[in-house]
Amino acid sequence: ETGVTQSPTHLIKTRGQQVTLRCSSQSGHNTVSWYQQALGQGPQFIFQYYREEENGRGNFPPRFSGLQFPNYSSELNVNALELDDSALYLCASSPSPSTRYEQYFGPGTRLTVT
Amino acid sequence: ILNVEQSPQSLHVQEGDSTNFTCSFPSSNFYALHWYRWETAKSPEALFVMTLNGDEKKKGRISATLNTKEGYSYLYIKGSQPEDSATYLCAFPHSGNTPLVFGKGTRLSVIA
Numbered sequence: 001e002t003g004v005t006q007s008p009t010h011l012i013k014t015r016g017q018q019v020t021l022r023c024s025s026q027s028g029h030n031t032v033s034w035y036q037q038a039l040g041q042g043p044q045f046i047f048q049y050y051r052e053e054e055n056g057r058g059n060f061p062p063r064f065s066g067l068q069f070p071n072y073s074s075e076l077n078v079n080a081l082e083l084d085d086s087a088l089y090l091c092a093s094s095p096s097p098s099t100r101y102e103q104y105f106g107p108g109t110r111l112t113v114t
Numbered sequence: 115i116l117n118v119e120q121s122p123q124s125l126h127v128q129e130g131d132s133t134n135f136t137c138s139f140p141s142s143n144f145y146a147l148h149w150y151r152w153e154t155a156k157s158p159e160a161l162f163v164m165t166l167n168g169d170e171k172k173k174g175r176i177s178a179t180l181n182t183k184e185g186y187s188y189l190y191i192k193g194s195q196p197e198d199s200a201t202y203l204c205a206f207p208h209s210g211n212t213p214l215v216f217g218k219g220t221r222l223s224v225i226a
Contacts, residue, residue, distance in 0.1 A: 002159065033214075042203060042205075056211070092158075099214060100210065101163070103148070
């Protein structure tokens, strides 16, 4: 196991609603990245937080936002949910933002938007 | 647009067979290449982070090689076991501070 946990495991929301997904990183890891995995695709980078500040963002609209807290927990918030937001959301922590370090993934949250 | 290609998309082998699959990435401005194993209903697990041309890394029956000049990495599994059944993902960053771009993965099924 990677020591990274995510909650909830599954979630069903209605189009237009808002959702918050949570991640608990490994202790000591100051970097967390969030990914969206649609069916048949590899994980796609949403954004990264380093020491509680956003440290890079992928091609996702501003209704995707995040927070990172000093206790190694973090959140992904999605406003005005759309049907295409249905996907598996993964968080991954690492001891540094450098990509020479491996990332430690959680098991993901499966979001279904109806 | 940065493309990371993995082949084959899926693979079925018999227990005891050895197998390999490929990750292709842009050969310019290489920084690192990641391999992850993702079993169903579990977290993706890091296998290797490779940084040097000609790198060979090994973990048990799994090994990987890297050719940064031609832009590919091979992952080898010797004597496949049913517990090796998983999706194997590779990921490539443009630089040290850019995000990982993942391939779609190779889905391996090992039949007992």
